[in-house]
Amino acid sequence: MTYCVGMVLDKGLVLMSDTRTNSGVDNISVFRKMFSWQVPGDRMIAVMTAGNLATTQAVISQLEERTKEPDERNNTLIKGKTMFTVATEIGRLLRATIEDAQSANGPKGSGRFTASIILAGQIAGMEPRLFMIYPEGNFIEASWDTPFFQIGETKYGRPIIIRGYDRGMSFEDAVKLLMVSFDSTLKANLSVGLPLDLLVIGKDDFAPTHERRVTQDDPYFNEISSTWGDALRSAFYSLPDYRFEER
Template sequence: MTYCVGLQIDRGLVLMSDTRTNSGVDYISSFRKLHHWSVPGNRSIALLSSGNLATTQSVISKLEERNKAPSERHNSLFDAPTMFQVATTVGELLRETIRESTPSDSPEASGTFTASLILAGQISGMEPRLFLIYPEGNFIEASLDTPFFQIGETKYGRPILIRAFDRGMSFEEAIKLLMVSFDSTLKANLSVGMPLDLLVLERDSFEPLHQRRILEDDPYFRTISSGWSEALRKAFEGLPDYEM
């Protein structure tokens, strides 16, 4: 399982993902689920992935044409004139990859190879856009009513997003919000794990404003985790007692 979130605020886009791909008593592994491409002055595009690792990596490989020699590769994301067409291209690749991976004599096995994606980015002269792409290849776009998307293990980190999200918040506030959302998820589900990948894309800037990998011993993340736990305890204690 995994957990990925994409937020769209007035200033741009903020994305975060965990890296755990397997979790068991004696086997834990991790893999990058946040990918980013940019053309300075023209476009900045990011993709978050959840689901079957072979499926998502195949989609990334097809986008980057990794089957070709390095000198012959050309990322198809760089050709689409709009983010809507980028989403269409990625959705078609995802649907086709799942279809190719499913044995023809066992269509029900398609669930084994399923995956979902969050696509975020901006092309010069247009607005930043955020999409949720389903395994079937269709997608929806973020709006005023739906300003963020989650994929993977979504339920534990969703309440804080719903309560605290504001489109006018700063990047620093958005990152703090994601830290709390991920901390809540990490504490509730062992299939989501550190390290975390963070990417900030500022409006009309076609290179990442900020990106980093957050390790388990990161001082800021530890401060957020302990501070949120303490704040919850104090809030609980401050509520009126039930009268019998």
């Protein structure tokens, strides 16, 4: 399984993803699910992937190959005029990759190649933008009402983000919020696992503002995990007591 989150802040974009893939409890591997490309002074683009690993790797490999092509029509990541254009082309590529895999595998494997992508980035002269791209190739964009997207194993970490998110929060607080969200997911589901990849894209930076891999022995993440657990227990016992007798 997977857990990836992308959120929009007034200051820019914050992304985090896990790296665990598994096909059963005895076949667990680590694969990067976050990828980024940049043109200094012009654009910074990142994607996170969830779903069938062969499908997502095929999409990322094709995107990477296209960045080396001189033909601007195929070089969407580097030459696309807007983030909407980039989202449209990645959606087409994702849909085509899934359709090719399904055709080669026959009708019995029609549901095995699904994948979804979070696209984030900024092109010079425009605002930072965040998209969720579905297996069918269509997509939606983050808004004031929906300022963050999740893919993969979303249910355990979502309540944390909903309660703690503020569009005007600092990058540091946003990272702390995501650390708590991922810790809650890791505790609840073994199919999501460390290391975690973190990427902060500041508005008009067109380069990673902050980039980090969070490993098993990361002191900050471990402190967040233990402190959050203690804080939850403390909050629980501070709630009004329930009594069997009528109040």
